[in-house]
Amino acid sequence: MFRTILFDVDGVLLSEERYFDASALTVWEMLYSQNYTGLTTETFEPAPEEAIIRRVRAEVFDNDNVLNFVKTRGINANWDMVYLTYSYHLIALLAKIAETNPTAVKEILTAQINRDAINRIRELAAGVAFEIDYVAFVTDFEKSTAEKQELLLYLNDIAHEKTGVTTDIFSRNSELWDLCQETFQEWYLGDRLIADSIGREAFQKGKKGFLDDEIPIVEPAQMAEVLAELKKRGYTLGIGTGRPRIETVEPLKAMGLLQYFDENRVVTASDVLDAEKRYPERAPLAKPQPYCYIKGMLGMECDDADCFALALPIENGDEVLVVGDSVADYMAAQSIGCKFAATLTGLSGQEARAKFEELKADYILDDMRGILTIL
Known part of the structure; x- marks a missing residue:
């Protein structure tokens, strides 16, 4: 479980x-x-x-x-x-x-x-x-x-x-x-x-940015309901994302979703870049490398050296579920040896179903709300 x-x-x-x-x-x-x-x-x-x-x-x-x-x-x-x-x-x-x-x-x-x-x-x-x-x-x-x-x-x-x-x-x-x-x-x-x-001003001035123009996959209230139920059932919730920290924290906070995630298990591209600077010989560490999910699984306080030393695939793979929309997420989950749930809400939408069926993903969901049906 x-x-x-x-x-x-x-x-x-x-x-x-x-x-x-x-x-x-x-x-x-x-x-x-x-x-x-x-x-x-x-x-x-x-x-x-x-x-x-x-x-x-x-x-x-x-x-x-x-x-x-x-x-x-x-x-x-x-x-x-x-x-x-x-x-x-x-x-x-x-x-x-x-x-x-x-x-x-x-x-x-x-x-x-x-x-x-x-x-x-x-x-x-x-x-x-x-x-x-x-x-x-x-x-x-x-x-x-x-x-x-x-x-x-x-x-x-x-x-x-x-x-x-x-x-x-x-x-x-x-x-x-x-x-x-x-x-x-x-x-x-x-x-x-x-x-x-x-750490510096824009080289080309005049860009408005897109951070204030984020689009939720489903209504934030519905996502909050799912996340709250998962927390109620005792699951530990984390994040492993290719977004930098500010681009992860700010929109999720604005939508009322950040509160449901263990702050010690929110791993972003900023953390990946920092790890690559500390361990350049390990780069790249971005997905489909499993680093961000391993860090989220073990916790931010876990030393990077311990993350790298973790024997893969893990023995308790049935206890960890990665929820992602991409082949890169699937590859990362495969490396870890944990379960993977594919959501059909990425770039290809429902067309991605055939690819994830070919890859034999453990679960294929129309969107993140389907998590409650597989637990």
């Missing part, structure tokens, strides 16, 4: 839609803003109207085909999605530049890509006839069987294929990944809150 229930947030409690919007806008900015790559085929603005946001997301993620693909391959973090998408198109641009300046491209691809390198790419791209091909992302990545964080490393293979340069600079531990992560945070939090997240 279960004793601990660990929830993902995006796609389970809160909608992922604004996260995906912010991801698309981040890629859009990094491709077209003069602060970044500065392609001139489109005009960038930091406070787009909703119609522009809808267009940008449809284009950047090829009507969500890109998002569906990377999630199916086990990528769940929006930061990774941004990094994969922007890096892919940056490589395509460098391949075009290499036609006339291969030496410069080799220099760029054999060192860390940071703001200085992107400024250099912008200079090299001036006057180069180049058009982004958003559809090509899935076509090129489908050539590989890479899953999870191996997708990030596969960028090195794509770079070699397109430019002829052998490189290993594309990985989770790269300056470009950090830059993508911080730029995404600017979009999601906006000018008002960004300093609390990344």
Whole structure:
């Protein structure tokens, strides 16, 4: 019988839609803003109207085909999605530049890509006839069987294929990944809150943020009723999410849901990043790695070294239930050896049922309210 229930947030409690919007806008900015790559085929603005946001997301993620693909391959973090998408198109641009300046491209691809390198790419791209091909992302990545964080490393293979340069600079531990992560945070939090997240003001001012525009999966009162009943029955409730702490705590608190979770078992992307800084040799620790759920299971006071030393799969797997909407959540639960309940409230909705049936998920629920029917 279960004793601990660990929830993902995006796609389970809160909608992922604004996260995906912010991801698309981040890629859009990094491709077209003069602060970044500065392609001139489109005009960038930091406070787009909703119609522009809808267009940008449809284009950047090829009507969500890109998002569906990377999630199916086990990528769940929006930061990774941004990094994969922007890096892919940056490589395509460098391949075009290499036609006339291969030496410069080799220099760029054999060192860390940071703001200085992107400024250099912008200079090299001036006057180069180049058009982004958003559809090509899935076509090129489908050539590989890479899953999870191996997708990030596969960028090195794509770079070699397109430019002829052998490189290993594309990985989770790269300056470009950090830059993508911080730029995404600017979009999601906006000018008002960004300093609390990344320790500096926004590089590009004028972003409103999406934190005040969160969308619950089901009515907050109905989720509260379910969570209250679980607490009444004696279950320990925790969270393992790819959201940073402020983006987890604030909306759940505003909806009256945070109170039902053991504060010692709320593990966020902020905690994952901190652990990666303390143990860089362990990175990446984001889902589908099981770290956030292990930490939630053992408690925040548990030392990271003890989390890493935990023998997997655990002996008492029947006592722990992970509730998530993605393949990455499923993979994390599999690593731990605990039970997994898939909710059909993520990006693919009911269409995800076939995938979770194929994976033989322990439970498949229309939404989180179904938990009470399986206990």
